[in-house]
Amino acid sequence: MASQNNEEKLNEISVNAFSSKDLNDTAVTESEWTTTRLELWSFYLFYVGNNGLSGFNFGPSQFQNLLFLAGYDPSQPPFTLACGDGDCVLPYLGKVRDINAIVLLTNGISFAIQAALLLLIGAWADYGRWRPNITIFFTILAVAVSFSWLGVNDPSQWRAGVALYILGLNRIFFQFAANSRISIQCTLTFWTAAFPGLVRDLPEVKESLAEVKNQNKDLETHAKFTSISRNRVSNISFTIQSVGEVLILALMVGILKGLKSDTSTEANTKAFSVLIAFSGGVWLLVALPWFFLEKRRPGLQLPPGTRILIVGFKQTYVAFRECLRLKQTFLYLIFYFLMGDVLNTTVTVVGTLQNSLVSYSTLQLTLLLIVGIVSQAIGIYTFWLVQKRFGISTKAMLTFNACWIIVLTIWGLIGVHTEKFGFKHVWEVWGYQVFYGVMVCPWYAYSQTMISEVSPLPQMFLFFALFSVIGKTSAFIGPLVSSAIIEDSSNNNMPFSFLFALGVFSMIFLWFVDVPQSRVECQEFIEAESKRRAFETSTSAYTGDPHVKMADV
Numbered sequence: 001m002a003s004q005n006n007e008e009k010l011n012e013i014s015v016n017a018f019s020s021k022d023l024n025d026t027a028v029t030e031s032e033w034t035t036t037r038l039e040l041w042s043f044y045l046f047y048v049g050n051n052g053l054s055g056f057n058f059g060p061s062q063f064q065n066l067l068f069l070a071g072y073d074p075s076q077p078p079f080t081l082a083c084g085d086g087d088c089v090l091p092y093l094g095k096v097r098d099i100n101a102i103v104l105l106t107n108g109i110s111f112a113i114q115a116a117l118l119l120l121i122g123a124w125a126d127y128g129r130w131r132p133n134i135t136i137f138f139t140i141l142a143v144a145v146s147f148s149w150l151g152v153n154d155p156s157q158w159r160a161g162v163a164l165y166i167l168g169l170n171r172i173f174f175q176f177a178a179n180s181r182i183s184i185q186c187t188l189t190f191w192t193a194a195f196p197g198l199v200r201d202l203p204e205v206k207e208s209l210a211e212v213k214n215q216n217k218d219l220e221t222h223a224k225f226t227s228i229s230r231n232r233v234s235n236i237s238f239t240i241q242s243v244g245e246v247l248i249l250a251l252m253v254g255i256l257k258g259l260k261s262d263t264s265t266e267a268n269t270k271a272f273s274v275l276i277a278f279s280g281g282v283w284l285l286v287a288l289p290w291f292f293l294e295k296r297r298p299g300l301q302l303p304p305g306t307r308i309l310i311v312g313f314k315q316t317y318v319a320f321r322e323c324l325r326l327k328q329t330f331l332y333l334i335f336y337f338l339m340g341d342v343l344n345t346t347v348t349v350v351g352t353l354q355n356s357l358v359s360y361s362t363l364q365l366t367l368l369l370i371v372g373i374v375s376q377a378i379g380i381y382t383f384w385l386v387q388k389r390f391g392i393s394t395k396a397m398l399t400f401n402a403c404w405i406i407v408l409t410i411w412g413l414i415g416v417h418t419e420k421f422g423f424k425h426v427w428e429v430w431g432y433q434v435f436y437g438v439m440v441c442p443w444y445a446y447s448q449t450m451i452s453e454v455s456p457l458p459q460m461f462l463f464f465a466l467f468s469v470i471g472k473t474s475a476f477i478g479p480l481v482s483s484a485i486i487e488d489s490s491n492n493n494m495p496f497s498f499l500f501a502l503g504v505f506s507m508i509f510l511w512f513v514d515v516p517q518s519r520v521e522c523q524e525f526i527e528a529e530s531k532r533r534a535f536e537t538s539t540s541a542y543t544g545d546p547h548v549k550m551a552d553v
Contacts, residue, residue, distance in 0.1 A: 033297055035201040042289035043198060044237045048244030049283030050139075054146045054276045057369055058362075060103065060351060062149065062272035063165045065360040067099040069155035069265065087490075090158075097483075100352045100492055104483035107348055110166040111479070120312050129296040139287050146280025149273040196452050197297050199230050223519060227394060228387075230452055234445040235384035242377030248282055249370045253363070261362045271362040326525055328518035329454045329463070331509050336447060336467055338506030342499050343405050343443060345478030347436075349495050350412065354429040368433050375437025383442040394453050395515055398446040402510065404439035406503040408432075412496035422493055453515050456522040 071088040073081040074096070088099045097105070124134060145167050152160045199205060208225050211217040252275050256262075261271035306314055358364040387397050415422015423429065455463035482495035 033201045035198050039293045042293040044240045045286045046290040047237050047241040049286040051241055051245045054279040058272055058276045061355050061365055063161045064103055064355050066155055066158040066161045070158045071099050101483040101486045103352055104479040108480035129298055132294050136291055143280040143284045147277045149276040153270045153273045199233050205229050230449050234449045235380050238445045239377050239381045242373050245373045249366055252366050256363050268362050326521050328513050331513045332454050335506050335509040338502055339402055341478040342503040345482050346409055346499050353423045357426050357429055372433035372437045375434045376441040379438035380442050394450050398450050401442045409496050409500040409503055412493055413500050415493035454518040456526050
């Protein structure tokens with residue numbers, strides 16, 4: 001009965017609002033903001049550069065490599081015996097710590113900074129036309145950090161590596177690991193925030209909306225078409241990024257051969273920094289089209305009496321307050337918080353184990369990445385083809401994908417009590433790259449698309465920023481807890497026990513998310529907030545059109 005009521009609400013449209021003048025005015029607006037193929041492909045191309053090679057892959061590896069070379073074996077007096085196959089420690093933040101714990105702790109610190117920064121500026125993307133300027137600023141910052149690694153290639157400079165590792169955290173949505181962390185994450189947040197408007201203005205989506213307004217299509221069918229369109233753009237962007245990343249990695253193999261990175265430890269360490277800088281240069285090159293071709297779509301007006309410096313805190317407060325009314329959004333928010341923590345921390349823990357297993361070899365890590373990225377492209381595009389062929393919902397695809405994240409934690413958990421399996425051998429990390437690419441990487445597409453499924457469209461940037469803050473909060477809790485677990489147990493696999501339990505628990509919240517009901521709740525939310533003048537908008541929470549709404553209340 002509840003489902004039937006939802007469907008009836010979804011088809012309630014204010015037909016008497018469609019005067020010929022309104023339609024003519026709307027047509028003019030739609031023509032002005034139609035997404036062109038050039039704009040869409042520049043969106044795809046930007047993500048080829050913002051691929052995580054500098055911050056997510058080589059940055060963390062170089063950071064851990066410097067820690068290993070600078071550290072000492074704790075079985076002997078400090079700094080008398082270099083690190084080998086045993087434990088490796090360094091004094092950090094007032095305490096001697098295992099280098100893997102240092103990596104996790106630094107992750108937690110960088111994500112905490114990231115969460116605070118997003119809380120301040122995340123909602124800025126909602127207002128005016130200047131969100132692209134923020135993307136440009138953080139992109140340039142991330143590229144600058146990438147080039148700064150050229151000056152950090154000696155073990156004695158590991159403290160500088162900490163600073164670059166934290167500063168680089170700029171890819172604020174789904175990558176989480178190193179070099180240009182703050183800069184990479186912030187860039188990715190504001191680039192991703194363009195996604196909902198880009199899809200809404202696709203010619204086919206606008207044509208579908210026009211059919212609804214002409215009463216040739218029901219609103220539920222349009223909602224499903226919009227959802228599929230979002231998934232198409234999201235999955236294609238990830239697939240294109242994967243193909244581009246493989247090409248970049250192929251060039252990096254040539255660079256490593258030219259640098260003769262495998263001839264000595266010094267050459268290998270220098271090669272890490274060169275690869276990070278090269279990745280930054282490629283990013284800047286492929287980002288330029290998006291800088292010039294992105295349409296500066298207008299955002300909201302500032303609420304009365306609100307200044308831009310505090311609007312992020314105010315809007316986040318409003319979003320949290322209304323989450324009790326947006327019950328489906330709130331349920332997904334909890335799931336996103338927990339499962340995001342599980343995945344982020346799991347990948348970081350596996351990454352530290354992988355680096356040790358291959359002895360920080362730049363060539364081995366690059367070849368592993370090629371396997372991983374090819375698998376990623378295959379996985380994401382296969383997921384999309386299956387979804388398109390059988391019309392599977394975003395929630396169902398995300399649920400299937402999340403189950404494999406839990407499987408990954410189980411494999412790591414096996415290694416707590418045995419040396420036979422559980423990321424103990426080099427062959428396992430090769431298998432991990434294939435498994436992670438095919439079965440886990442679709443998370444980054446579907447988890448983001450799901451945000452747009454349960455968030456009101458006029459405040460989409462706000463809710464993307466809110467989810468990003470939540471994601472970053474979880475991202476610093478997981479590494480801090482895992483770091484403490486490693487220090488207490490002296491077992492680098494022990495964090496998987498915590499991650500497995502947390503992952504299973506998070507699935508409960510995803511199970512109860514009702515997407516059709518969420519669309520109704522979002523419309524009611526927007527209309528209520530408009531009356532309070534919390535948001536200056538008259539458009540639908542889902543369609544982006546002032547005349548076609550998901551509920552008529």
